[in-house]
Amino acid sequence: MLLELKEAAEHEARAVLRSHLPEGKRTQASEQSVLEALRQLGKTEPALEYNCGACGYHTCREKASAVALGRAELEMCLPFMRAKAESLSNLILASTPNAIVVVDKELCVQEWNAAAERMFGVPASLAKGKRVGEFLPEEHFVTALSKLESSSGLKLSPMPALITALSVVPVRGGDLVMGIYSDITEMEEQGKALDKLRQETVDKAQEVINKQMRVAQDIASLLGETTAESKMLLLKLMRVVQGEKA
Ligand code: SF4
Numbered sequence: 001m002l003l004e005l006k007e008a009a010e011h012e013a014r015a016v017l018r019s020h021l022p023e024g025k026r027t028q029a030s031e032q033s034v035l036e037a038l039r040q041l042g043k044t045e046p047a048l049e050y051n052c053g054a055c056g057y058h059t060c061r062e063k064a065s066a067v068a069l070g071r072a073e074l075e076m077c078l079p080f081m082r083a084k085a086e087s088l089s090n091l092i093l094a095s096t097p098n099a100i101v102v103v104d105k106e107l108c109v110q111e112w113n114a115a116a117e118r119m120f121g122v123p124a125s126l127a128k129g130k131r132v133g134e135f136l137p138e139e140h141f142v143t144a145l146s147k148l149e150s151s152s153g154l155k156l157s158p159m160p161a162l163i164t165a166l167s168v169v170p171v172r173g174g175d176l177v178m179g180i181y182s183d184i185t186e187m188e189e190q191g192k193a194l195d196k197l198r199q200e201t202v203d204k205a206q207e208v209i210n211k212q213m214r215v216a217q218d219i220a221s222l223l224g225e226t227t228a229e230s231k232m233l234l235l236k237l238m239r240v241v242q243g244e245k246a
Contacts, residue, residue, distance in 0.1 A: 029068035037064035041080050054078040099164075099181040102171075103132045103141050110176060119183060120158065136179075144168040144177045155184070163188045 029037070041064060043049045049060035055076045057063040066072035075081060093100060093111070099119040102111035109132050112124040122135050132138045136158045144151065152167035164181040171178050 029065045033068035034061060034064045037067040037074075040067070040074055041077050042083055050079055052079070097183075099179075099183075101127075101132065101136065101179045101181070102176050103138075103179070104176055105145060105174075107132050107138055107141055107145075109135075111178075116181070119162065119164075119181060140166060140168045141177050141179060144170050145174065148174045161185065 038044075038049070038060065041060065043060050043064070051059045055063050055072070055078065057066060057072070060077075063072060063077060067074060093113045096113065097115055099116035100111060100113040101109060101116055104110050109127045109130055112122070112127040114124075116127070117123055120135055127135055132141055137156060140151070140154055140156075143149075148170050150167070150169045152165075154166040154168070155163065156166055157163050158181070162183065163185045165184050166182075167180045169178045169180070170176070
């Protein structure tokens, strides 16, 4: 959403720049429109005018003039595009709910995003530059650095009352390792509650079965007793009847 708004604002600014031109006649942009184009290119001070020539113009002012005249697009400036991509990366880093921690080969923290601050309760200013082991278990980072292999779905509890699923990914050819932590505490607790409910249901069912077995045994026992008594009685009766006949 933020990106869309930004792009819409840039588009609007370009339209404004072009709208200042007397149609089809002007070959030189006004100073004001050049300055506006420079601002759009992120060249808010002379030091930011790199004049690298990557856009095909000798200087940033030439490029800005072409933009103001509607002959070039802002996107043709490589440093501009790079800054835009970096700001997009920063936006993702800042807005993702996952904690992202990047360490270098010495296991020192290079990146510690806003979600990491919230999840681990440590501000980035304190974590950056320190060894990751001071705040989090570091063995997964060590393994990723030594094997240069990614791994995912590693369940670990970096601190009490927090369960996370961790993915570790070597980046920049193994110069850095990125750890992505997803908070799965709630999911795990729900899983445990479900397991408890299942166990209780099984125990209850077993209890009912046991009770029924006991009742069946009692009934069978009573039935056996009365059958035996009946048999004895009938035998006695038969003997009496046979005796009378004899
Ligand atoms: S690519 Fe960008 S920084 Fe390089 S000269 Fe062109 S406008 Fe300036």
